[in-house]
Amino acid sequence: MKSAISLTAALVFFTIFSGRAFSQMGPDIQALLDSYKKSAGVSEFSAAEGKKFFNSRRVHSVNKEERSCSACHTVDPTKQGKTPVGKVIEPMAPSVNKERFTDPKKVEKWFKRNCEYVLERECTPREKGDFITYMFSI
């Protein structure tokens, strides 16, 4: 009996503090995703595609160096990343960093900068939707 209670308590504890229960998408970001869906002409985004996109590497045409999203954000989005100038970047996964993906203006600003940096073009609505979906799946 005693052990059953403590097991239940442990389970409740785990569900609450594992963080996953909290990575809910706010209405602003939901609206942003809906607008991406409309532009991309799709009804669902894919976390698997987002993961592939996040980890894919590309050689920059001018600098000749290999670049990827995960180079700065690390392959594990629950961990801290780092810029080439040595500044720490807080984790990207909303399950461990509640400030992520809360302000659509900020999200768009960084997509613009980072997509240009890695891909030398803007990201497509589909790439952005898959990326955000992947981040919320972690």
Next chain:
Amino acid sequence: MKTRFVIAICMVLASLSINASIPAYADRGEEGEEEYMPPANDPLYKEECSSCHFLYLPGFLPARSWQAIVKNNDKHFGENLALDAETASRISSYLTANSAERSGSEWSGKILRSAGSGTPARITEVPWILKEHRKISKETFKRPSIGSFSNCGACHPNGALGDFEKASVPK
């Protein structure tokens, strides 16, 4: 040794409680010079200019350098910052009002004299700054714990508070 300890304590206290813009813990050197740089305290500047690197203190460059850096923000060391006109103008005003000409720091004076009539594109190309760091090799700057000469905070742990006298090079 003892005074260093006292200064360190003061710095910790200052960073905790006192408004960081007051040079309460300025380290006055033997000849009474002020070896201290007023910290950057503008929220917009911090928001827009410290995500990718150390928040450079405005007293490290002449006003004309800051104005050029903000004006050319679409070609910022390989990045397009794409600042809107209003944001750019506010940041430029803040940096101009607190630049090397205005900071009151001994180091700013050295930077201005060293830059002469030029417009340095970076702090790390000002001859006096290069001279102060001449013993540090290119390989050292590339260490994963440092990354770049531009990563001031890696070796100046209290740099954000205006103390650049304290320096230790991480392994």
